[in-house]
Amino acid sequence: MQILAEAEDLPKTANIKTQLVSLWTAPVFGVVLLIAFLAFPGFFPPMSPDMTAEQVAKFYSDHTALIRFSMITFNLCGIMLLPFFIVIVIQMKRMATQSHVFAYCYLTAAVSGATLFALADIFYLVAAFRPDRNPELVMLLNDMAWMIFIAPVGAFVAMNLLLGAAVYFDDGPSPVFPRWVGHYAIATALAMAPAAGAAVFATGPLAWNGVVSFWLRNAAFALFVVVMFFVLRNVLHRQAVDEGVAT
Amino acid sequence: MSAQSSSSTDVADAGRVPRAGKRDVWLVFWIVPAFYTAFGVIFFALARVMPPPRPDVTTDQMVHFFHAHALTIKIGFGILVLIVGGAGIANGIVAYHMKRMTVGSVMAYCYLGAMSVGALPGCLLVAFCFLTAVYRPGRDPQLLALLYDLGLLSYVGSLGCFATAYFAFAVAILYDKNEIFPKWLAYVSIWQIVTEIMAVPVFVSKAGPFAWNGSIAFWLGVVVFGFWLSCVIVFLMKATERQPVDEPPLD
Amino acid sequence: MANAEQTAADLDAAAASSVSSAARQRTLHTPGDGHMWVMVLGDLIIFGAYFIIFMVHRAMKPQEFLASEVHLNINIGVLNTLVLLASSWFIARSVQAARADDHAQARRLTYLGGLCGVAFILIKAYEWSTKIDQGYTISTNEFFMFYYMLTGVHLFHVSLGLLILSITLRELRNPRRCRLFMVEAGATYWHMVDLLWIVIFALLYVMR
Numbered sequence: 001m002q003i004l005a006e007a008e009d010l011p012k013t014a015n016i017k018t019q020l021v022s023l024w025t026a027p028v029f030g031v032v033l034l035i036a037f038l039a040f041p042g043f044f045p046p047m048s049p050d051m052t053a054e055q056v057a058k059f060y061s062d063h064t065a066l067i068r069f070s071m072i073t074f075n076l077c078g079i080m081l082l083p084f085f086i087v088i089v090i091q092m093k094r095m096a097t098q099s100h101v102f103a104y105c106y107l108t109a110a111v112s113g114a115t116l117f118a119l120a121d122i123f124y125l126v127a128a129f130r131p132d133r134n135p136e137l138v139m140l141l142n143d144m145a146w147m148i149f150i151a152p153v154g155a156f157v158a159m160n161l162l163l164g165a166a167v168y169f170d171d172g173p174s175p176v177f178p179r180w181v182g183h184y185a186i187a188t189a190l191a192m193a194p195a196a197g198a199a200v201f202a203t204g205p206l207a208w209n210g211v212v213s214f215w216l217r218n219a220a221f222a223l224f225v226v227v228m229f230f231v232l233r234n235v236l237h238r239q240a241v242d243e244g245v246a247t
Numbered sequence: 248m249s250a251q252s253s254s255s256t257d258v259a260d261a262g263r264v265p266r267a268g269k270r271d272v273w274l275v276f277w278i279v280p281a282f283y284t285a286f287g288v289i290f291f292a293l294a295r296v297m298p299p300p301r302p303d304v305t306t307d308q309m310v311h312f313f314h315a316h317a318l319t320i321k322i323g324f325g326i327l328v329l330i331v332g333g334a335g336i337a338n339g340i341v342a343y344h345m346k347r348m349t350v351g352s353v354m355a356y357c358y359l360g361a362m363s364v365g366a367l368p369g370c371l372l373v374a375f376c377f378l379t380a381v382y383r384p385g386r387d388p389q390l391l392a393l394l395y396d397l398g399l400l401s402y403v404g405s406l407g408c409f410a411t412a413y414f415a416f417a418v419a420i421l422y423d424k425n426e427i428f429p430k431w432l433a434y435v436s437i438w439q440i441v442t443e444i445m446a447v448p449v450f451v452s453k454a455g456p457f458a459w460n461g462s463i464a465f466w467l468g469v470v471v472f473g474f475w476l477s478c479v480i481v482f483l484m485k486a487t488e489r490q491p492v493d494e495p496p497l498d
Numbered sequence: 499m500a501n502a503e504q505t506a507a508d509l510d511a512a513a514a515s516s517v518s519s520a521a522r523q524r525t526l527h528t529p530g531d532g533h534m535w536v537m538v539l540g541d542l543i544i545f546g547a548y549f550i551i552f553m554v555h556r557a558m559k560p561q562e563f564l565a566s567e568v569h570l571n572i573n574i575g576v577l578n579t580l581v582l583l584a585s586s587w588f589i590a591r592s593v594q595a596a597r598a599d600d601h602a603q604a605r606r607l608t609y610l611g612g613l614c615g616v617a618f619i620l621i622k623a624y625e626w627s628t629k630i631d632q633g634y635t636i637s638t639n640e641f642f643m644f645y646y647m648l649t650g651v652h653l654f655h656v657s658l659g660l661l662i663l664s665i666t667l668r669e670l671r672n673p674r675r676c677r678l679f680m681v682e683a684g685a686t687y688w689h690m691v692d693l694l695w696i697v698i699f700a701l702l703y704v705m706r
Contacts, residue, residue, distance in 0.1 A: 005674050014422045015351030021418055022353050065635060072447055075404065079361055079411040086356045093352075093498075111360040118408050119368050122401045125450045129396055134389050141393070434537035437658070438544060444651050445548075451637050455555065457647065462551050471544065 001237050007245040016240045019090060022083035023236065026229050029080040034222075036073035041066050046209035047146070049202040056142050057135035060128050067128045074121040078114075084225065085110045087232055088163065094239070097172040102162045109162065113155025120149035150208040150217065151199035153192045160189035160224075174242075181231055184224075191220035268487045269494070275340045276487045280480050282333025285326070293323025296373060298465065299399050303454040306388045309395045317381040324374040331371065338362040341479065344486045345419050346497045348427050354419035361412035369405030373398035403459040404450055406443040413439045428482050435475050442468040529593075530683035538690045541655075545694055552644050552701055559640065566641035567702065569634055574625045575703040578618055579696065585614030586692040589663075589685045596670065596681045604681065605670045611688065612663045615656055622653055648698050652691070659691045 001020075007013045037043060041063040051059070060067065089110070092103035123145035127138050167175070167182030195217035197206030205212040240246035290297040295316045300309075313320070338359055345355035376398030380391050413436040420433035446464045448457035456463040528535070556563045592607030626646070629635075636646045666684035669676055 005672070008672075008674075009424060011349035011351070011424065014349045014424065015353070018350045018353050018418060018422055022357065065637070068450055072450055074407075076407045076410065076443070076447065079364055079407045080414070082360050082364070082411055083353070083357045083415065086353050086360065089356055090351065090353050107356055107360065111363045114360065114408075115364045115367050118364050118405065119372075119401075122368055122372075122397075122404065125404065126393075126397050126400050129400060129450060133393070137389060137393050141397075430531070430533035431536035434533065435540065437537070438540060441541075441544065441651055441654070444654055445647060448636065448643055448647060452643060455640050455643075456551050457643050463548060463647075467544065467547055 001240055001246045003240070003246050004244070010245065012243050013245045016236060016243075016245050019087050019236055019239075022087050023229065023232055025080050026084035026225055029077050030222075030225060032073060032077050033081070036070045036077070037218075039066055039073075040070035046214045047142070048209050049143075049146075049207050051139075053135035053139040057131075057133075057138045060138055060142075061131040064128050064131065067124060071121040071124040071128075075118075075125070078117055078121065081225070082110065082114050084229070084232075085159070087236075088228070091176050091232065091235055091239075092163070092166050095166055095170040095172075095176050096174070098166065098169045102166040102169075106159050106162045106166075109155045109158045113152065113159065116148055116152040116155070120145055123148060146208045147199055150213050151196055153195045153217065156221070157189045157193050160185040160192075164189070176235060177231065181228075184227065188220050188224045192217050267492050268490050269492055272340070272343070272487050272490065275336060275343075276483055278333055279337045279340060279483060282330065282337060283476060283480070285330060285333070289323040289327050293319040294327070294374070294377065295320060295323075296377070296399070296402060297469065299403060299460045300395075301454070301460055302396075302399070302452075302458050306392045309392045310388045312395070313377075313380045313391055314384075317384075320377050320381050324378050327374050328371075328378075331366070334366055334370065335363070340483060340487075341416075343497070344427050344483065345416070347425060347486075347490070347494075348419055348423035349425050350419050350422045352498070354415040357415035358412050358419070361408050361415060365405055365408035365412065368401045369408060370402070373402035376401075399459050400450065403446060403465060406446055410440045410443045413437070413443075427486050432478055432482060435471075435478055438471050439475050442471045529679075530686040531679045534683035534686050538686055541690060542694075545697070548648065549697060549701060552648070555640060555644070556705075562639060563641045564706065566634075566639060566645075567705075569629075569632070570645070570703050571625060571628070572703050574621060575699050578621050578625075579699050581614050581618050581621065582692045582695050585611040585618070586689055588614065589688045593682055593685045596676065596678060601670050601676060605667060608663055608667050608670065612660055612667075615660050615663070615688075619653060619656060622649060645702055648702065652694055652698055655691050655694065659688050662687050 003013060003016075042059065047056075047059065086107070089103050089107045092106060093100050123141050127133075127141035127145060163185040164182040167177050167179060167185070170176055194206060195213040198208035198210070198213040201207045201210075201213075204210055207213060237246070295312075300312050304312075342355045342359040345358060346352050348355075376394040380386070380394040380398075417433040417436040417440075420428050420430060420436070445457075446468055449459040449461075449464050452458045452461065452464070455461055459465060588607045588611035592604040592611065595601075595604035595607060626649075629642075634642050636643050662684045666681050669680045
């Protein structure tokens with residue numbers, strides 16, 4: 001996008017620029033978080049809830065360095081995905097044929113979901129902190145870590161249902177998002193919702209290491225970020241052109 | 248009213264420093280230093296987390312810590328649980344003034360969101376870990392040790408949420424043409440991000456400058472945070488002062 | 499041939515801008531803007547505190563620190579220092595070019611300075627990977643924790659510096675106006691990053 005020289009100092013240009021900055025934090029930190037995800041020794045395959053306390057304690061003492069590297073990276077960089085979702089909030093507020101209620105609900109849901117994500121890595125790190133801790137307690141921390149990482153899908157489900165509703169309600173002459181984004185958001189919500197079962201089931205596809213709760217949930221989330229990055233890039237470009245800020 | 252008398256009133260007004268600002272914003276503003284003063288008293292004097300007790304102690308020493316400070320922990324964190332809304336208010340007024348910048352609302356919502364995220368792992372988790380630890384006398388020492396570690400690691404080690412908030416704050420200030428906050432405050436916020444990075448080793452180190460009570464990972468972070476917070480409070484006051492009384496409500 | 503053309507072009511540019519730069523020189527100004535100086539001075543103070551704490555801990559365990567320091571590759575350290583010094587030289591010359599209103603040259607030099615910055619990061623990444631391969635990680639001992647944390651936070655500053663240089667480049671590319679204070683502020687920051695590295699190099703690699 002080429003910002004027009006005349007529009008350099010306008011407030012609406014700064015609005016576009018800060019949205020662009022927020023948008024681009026997603027791929028930059030997305031790559032970092034992907035590396036952290038790949039580095040964690042307990043994701044390939046994901047640790048089983050069946051592991052005994054001794055096995056869990058051994059896992060933490062055998063792989064302390066990589067566990068720490070991975071989870072510290074999640075700690076430091078995980079919330080840097082929040083600006084990306086705030087761009088969606090801003091774009092929802094631009095929808096002409098509705099009030100801003102969906103946008104504000106989306107904002108609070110995003111914050112509550114991010115809070116739980118910020119909490120999960122702390123439990124992994126505490127479990128790795130003292131290798132001589134009672135294995136039963138290490139397993140307790142590990143249980144909480146996994147459950148808090150995988151199961152809290154409610155916020156993201158709500159966010160996507162809200163986005164879907166907002167897109168469907170945005171039926172004026174110039175909708176912000178293409179209509180398929182609404183369908184895609186709902187589909188993502190449905191793909192992630194079953195992972196709530198990780199809080200309850202200890203075996204099968206809904207357990208925290210299961211195909212549905214781990215792989216489908218995380219893949220759906222990652223894909224959503226990738227797809228919406230390109231969608232939002234186009235949306236921002238159109239906003240800039242519409243407002244006379246760029247060509 | 249004749250033109251002459253109104254112009255003389257204008258001259259008189261120009262001589263006085265205009266104490267503008269909206270009264271509801273002023274009300275909210277004064278809650279901020281009040282809250283952080285109480286916060287300081289609680290965290291430094293009562294709850295015993297500033298400075299935090301050492302990580303390189305035995306389980307028995309951790310038990311003794313909770314036993315010795317049970318009363319002040321209960322008073323301090325008990326009060327915090329009641330007044331912690333003040334943190335939300337402080338974040339809210341910063342986000343409000345950020346919305347008055349020319350950069351639009353995206354960074355304001357980021358700041359609001361990221362700071363809200365931080366409230367749980369970075370502040371309330373240690374409160375409830377410690378309150379639980381002192382709740383029942385005679386709890387198994389190993390459980391107390393777990394609460395000790397969980398509380399203090401989450402308190403000192405909640406890094407990214409605040410780093411994101413400082414990032415949003417810095418970017419907004421640097422792009423803002425309304426000069427709501429001075430540009431150098433953006434750079435102070437970047438120092439805050441540096442202190443978050445320097446706290447990374449608390450998950451590894453049990454003693455020395457990089458432990459959760461260390462000179463670099465903790466104390467320097469506290470000093471820089473104290474400076475940042477003081478600047479923010481001062482400039483919140485200036486921003487509130489300079490806001491025209493008749494400024495229309497924000498979108 | 500090309501040199502002669504360039505010299506002639508330089509002279510023309512210099513003559514054309516001699517009035518403006520002379521006028522500028524008459525008004526002494528602090529290079530960059532005050533805000534960046536706050537950043538630089540504050541950052542130097544904070545890093546100064548880190549360096550003092552390093553010295554204190556070194557004095558507490560001189561044998562351990564000395565024994566660990568030997569394992570650092572001083573050649574890579576020297577290489578990094580030279581790369582960063584070169585980048586500072588490019589950036590300093592780019593400010594001179596910007597002051598002489600030769601924006602094309604200033605851009606070229608900024609690119610070169612940035613390239614050196616990227617080289618610094620790559621060399622540092624290589625150095626870290628060799629150390630980790632040899633078994634010296636952040637949890638090996640206190641010296642290595644200092645090593646990784648000081649070089650790591652410095653790397654963060656280098657990355658920030660690359661971001662700032664890209665903003666400088668955008669400023670220099672803008673035909674309508676090129677704010678000199680922005681170019682100078684970026685250079686000020688970059689020189690600070692270089693200065694910090696020299697102290698880190700001296701403390702971690704050289705001091706015996």
